[in-house]
Amino acid sequence: MIKNEDRSLHAPYYEQRLDSGLSVLFLPRKSVLKSAVIYVPFGCYPHEESINGTKIPFGTGYFLSAMIASPGFLKEMQNKGIRLTAFQDYSYTTYTLETLGDIFQAIDMLLKRILRLKVEEEDIVSFREEGKENFEKDMKDPFFLVEKEAVQNLFSASPIRKGRLPDEKESLQIHSSTLKKYLSAIYQGERLTLLISGNYTAKEVQSHFAFLPLRGHTTIESVPSVFEEDYTKAKTTYTTFRANAPFDILSFGLKFPKREELYNLYGDELFSFYEFLESAAFTRNEPFLSLVRSTSSDLLRAKLEQAGEETYLLLTFRTEQETKLANVLTNYILKIDTHVSHSLFASLKDHAFAKALASLSLPSTALKAFTNAYANNVAYPALAKSVSRMHYSDMKQFLSKMSSFPRAASYLKAIR
Amino acid sequence: MHMPTELITGNYGQRVVIRRVYVEESSITPERFFLLPELLSLSLQATEKKPLERYAGANLAFKGYHYGSGYVLEARLTQTDIDGFHFFFDPYTKAKKILEESFSSGYTESPYLLETAKKRLLFAQEEQKKDAVKCIEGELSALGSTPSLNQTLIKAMTLEEARQAMKAIRESTTGAYCYIGKEQKKKEARIEKAFSSDFRSLPFRMNVSAQDVFDDFAKEARGYVLEIPAVTNLKDVSTVSVALTALGKSIQNDLKKNYNLAPEFRFRFLSPIKVLFLLEFAPHQLLMADSYLSDAMVSPLPFSFDSYLEDALGEEKIKEVSLASSLDKAVDRLLLVQNFGLGFTSSSFFQREIPTREEVQSELSSIKVTKKVSAFREENQR
Numbered sequence: 001m002i003k004n005e006d007r008s009l010h011a012p013y014y015e016q017r018l019d020s021g022l023s024v025l026f027l028p029r030k031s032v033l034k035s036a037v038i039y040v041p042f043g044c045y046p047h048e049e050s051i052n053g054t055k056i057p058f059g060t061g062y063f064l065s066a067m068i069a070s071p072g073f074l075k076e077m078q079n080k081g082i083r084l085t086a087f088q089d090y091s092y093t094t095y096t097l098e099t100l101g102d103i104f105q106a107i108d109m110l111l112k113r114i115l116r117l118k119v120e121e122e123d124i125v126s127f128r129e130e131g132k133e134n135f136e137k138d139m140k141d142p143f144f145l146v147e148k149e150a151v152q153n154l155f156s157a158s159p160i161r162k163g164r165l166p167d168e169k170e171s172l173q174i175h176s177s178t179l180k181k182y183l184s185a186i187y188q189g190e191r192l193t194l195l196i197s198g199n200y201t202a203k204e205v206q207s208h209f210a211f212l213p214l215r216g217h218t219t220i221e222s223v224p225s226v227f228e229e230d231y232t233k234a235k236t237t238y239t240t241f242r243a244n245a246p247f248d249i250l251s252f253g254l255k256f257p258k259r260e261e262l263y264n265l266y267g268d269e270l271f272s273f274y275e276f277l278e279s280a281a282f283t284r285n286e287p288f289l290s291l292v293r294s295t296s297s298d299l300l301r302a303k304l305e306q307a308g309e310e311t312y313l314l315l316t317f318r319t320e321q322e323t324k325l326a327n328v329l330t331n332y333i334l335k336i337d338t339h340v341s342h343s344l345f346a347s348l349k350d351h352a353f354a355k356a357l358a359s360l361s362l363p364s365t366a367l368k369a370f371t372n373a374y375a376n377n378v379a380y381p382a383l384a385k386s387v388s389r390m391h392y393s394d395m396k397q398f399l400s401k402m403s404s405f406p407r408a409a410s411y412l413k414a415i416r
Numbered sequence: 417m418h419m420p421t422e423l424i425t426g427n428y429g430q431r432v433v434i435r436r437v438y439v440e441e442s443s444i445t446p447e448r449f450f451l452l453p454e455l456l457s458l459s460l461q462a463t464e465k466k467p468l469e470r471y472a473g474a475n476l477a478f479k480g481y482h483y484g485s486g487y488v489l490e491a492r493l494t495q496t497d498i499d500g501f502h503f504f505f506d507p508y509t510k511a512k513k514i515l516e517e518s519f520s521s522g523y524t525e526s527p528y529l530l531e532t533a534k535k536r537l538l539f540a541q542e543e544q545k546k547d548a549v550k551c552i553e554g555e556l557s558a559l560g561s562t563p564s565l566n567q568t569l570i571k572a573m574t575l576e577e578a579r580q581a582m583k584a585i586r587e588s589t590t591g592a593y594c595y596i597g598k599e600q601k602k603k604e605a606r607i608e609k610a611f612s613s614d615f616r617s618l619p620f621r622m623n624v625s626a627q628d629v630f631d632d633f634a635k636e637a638r639g640y641v642l643e644i645p646a647v648t649n650l651k652d653v654s655t656v657s658v659a660l661t662a663l664g665k666s667i668q669n670d671l672k673k674n675y676n677l678a679p680e681f682r683f684r685f686l687s688p689i690k691v692l693f694l695l696e697f698a699p700h701q702l703l704m705a706d707s708y709l710s711d712a713m714v715s716p717l718p719f720s721f722d723s724y725l726e727d728a729l730g731e732e733k734i735k736e737v738s739l740a741s742s743l744d745k746a747v748d749r750l751l752l753v754q755n756f757g758l759g760f761t762s763s764s765f766f767q768r769e770i771p772t773r774e775e776v777q778s779e780l781s782s783i784k785v786t787k788k789v790s791a792f793r794e795e796n797q798r
Binding site for chain 2: 032083098099100247355357
């Protein structure tokens with residue numbers, strides 16, 4: 001295994017690509033906990049229109065992950081003291097294993113499950129019923145509604161408008177035959193990455209490589225989803241609607257330029273900006289929070305999402321003066337580069353680095369950090385290091401560019 | 417002088433120091449008390465003199481909850497704690513100083529902050545009013561719960577009233593510290609001097625006259641106060657946990673099979689000898705389960721638990737995994753240790769002895785049902 005180490009991070013890690021094509025990443029950690037992740041580089045963002053001639057409906061990957069991590073299989077793992085969690089982001093799907101016992105047994109059980117999975121149509125039907133309940137629950141959640149509306153105001157064509165989960169109608173398009181095709185095309189050894197962390201040596205980890213049950217190579221032909229998104233403007237700048245909610249809510253979004261364009265400008269440093277953009281400009285920026293409070297509003301949450309070529313930042317507020325708030329936000333964004341002080345930048349930079357060190361010390365949080373960064377083809381320690389070396393002037397320059405990003409908001413007037 | 421409750425471990429890469437201050441119900445109104453954590457949290461952002469700015473990776477959070485015949489205000493300081501990354505020469509003493517100052521200097525006196533704090537508290541109360549389980553916990557004055565507050569009093573709160581509340585906290589002499597993190601070099605620095613009495617002197621109380629509640633709940637719930645053999649160590653905690661999981665699964669199975677109902681269950685400790693066991697139902701389902709529950713929730717519990725023990729033991733193993741992977745879970749467990757004065761060592765904290773089936777069976781046969789409280793949707797009141 002190839003060792004990577006930056007001494008200031010106290011977190012060496014090893015990499016190896018196996019003959020099966022599987023990439024393995026190992027992080028030795030002195031912890032009672034052992035953790036592993038199977039990383040699948042496909043998430044809920046519909047990159048593929050069809051695979052080998054079969055149309056791939058929105059939500060296929062999500063349904064498949066639910067079939068793999070079925071309640072019966074979760075219970076089987078649980079009774080052996082293994083916690084399995086399936087998670088799907090826009091760009092990837094992860095299966096996380098945690099145990100105080102033998103992590104290699106856990107990996108073996110999960111890989112065998114993936115290799116031998118039998119999906120029956122009745123499993124899909126029953127999961128669809130459960131999904132219906134979740135969908136209905138989402139439709140009653142004012143935060144979900146207002147944020148989805150804001151994203152739909154930002155984007156005109158991108159599939160990101162759909163959100164993460166299929167609705168009832170979309171889920172009717174998903175059948176066991178589609179899942180089988182998707183499984184054999186996507187879950188091949190050469191597409192997957194196995195991340196392991198625990199109190200082991202690289203040699204101990206290597207000794208298990210020969211026995212990993214994996215799906216072999218299959219040639220696939222896929223047709224990518226095609227859409228035309230105009231990154232220079234928002235679809236609609238402002239919408240209002242009424243829904244049941246405890247108070248009025250405003251969600252304000254910024255649409256970033258095409259990812260390729262930003263990457264060409266900033267390279268990997270782009271992801272360092274993303275690491276603390278929310279806190280520097282909004283959540284820990286007292287002048288900003290004070291402006292918000294002056295409109296009888298309160299910032300409830302901020303999130304930066306990336307999917308395919310799309311990136312957006314969403315700020316969600318409780319408000320009593322939505323027009324005043326929207327104006328304050330617009331004016332703030334127009335001069336955003338002047339609102340982040342050098343001292344705040346320095347403090348948050350140190351804070352982000354310290355948080356990274358803490359994340360890297362525990363197997364479960366270390367692997368979570370690695371998988372998040374992995375989606376951008378960046379090794380997490382390199383990202384953490386880059387954050388610690390970032391210059392104020394570069395951040396200011398990025399913020400200055402951000403002031404011209406298209407904006408959109410959605411306002412939910414509460415029915416109490 | 418009292419020693420803080422400590423878990424010495426480098427497992428989480430972080431250290432946590434918690435300061436808890438107790439005030440009697442008679443010295444503060446609940447509305448004033450529960451506004452304080454909101455005010456203190458907001459002040460942390462707003463104050464110009466930021467106590468943590470110099471300390472990378474540090475986070476300070478406040479919360480308040482019911483405890484005995486009063487309330488506890490808790491400040492939790494978390495910081496990165498790994499070799500070669502030292503911001504504090506003596507982290508424990510420094511953390512203690514920051515925590516003491518955060519209480520003594522109080523909050524920033526700004527009308528905007530006060531209004532925002534009130535709105536946050538009112539929102540939390542609105543959410544609680546919809547949550548049947550939280551309402552039962554509040555009604556019973558359960559350990560760790562928030563009572564139902566008077567919204568008019570919250571809205572009318574003045575800066576002067578908030579000042580008085582902070583004064584009551586400052587004058588309290590009952591409190592304790594908790595610590596999770598690596599061994600500190602200066603052992604004597606850990607010795608607690610700030611409080612003249614700690615949590616061991618406090619009685620465990622609950623509202624024995626709690627009544628059924630009716631409101632616009634999203635779901636409905638039933639709570640049972642169960643008497644259990646006294647827990648004295650972490651293995652006892654596991655035994656109770658497995659036993660109540662088996663009980664919950666038995667009830668779930670019966671209700672699914674006979675009534676097609678699917679309640680969720682959970683439990684929380686009220687004292688070393690009392691547990692609140694909660695069942696949460698979809699709207700209008702609690703009445704359908706009522707006659708079954710009247711027969712089932714009696715002493716001794718009339719169930720055969722055999723077929724549920726394996727799953728319950730499996731869930732307990734997962735709780736052990738959670739404890740090792742989540743600092744927050746470890747903090748919750750350590751606070752339970754402090755509340756009940758339980759014996760433990762750092763090594764047994766993570767690798768606890770899982771109870772045997774026989775021990776769980778024996779626990780289940782000792783459980784006594786002592787009280788029930790329900791939270792119904794209001795239309796059931798008619």
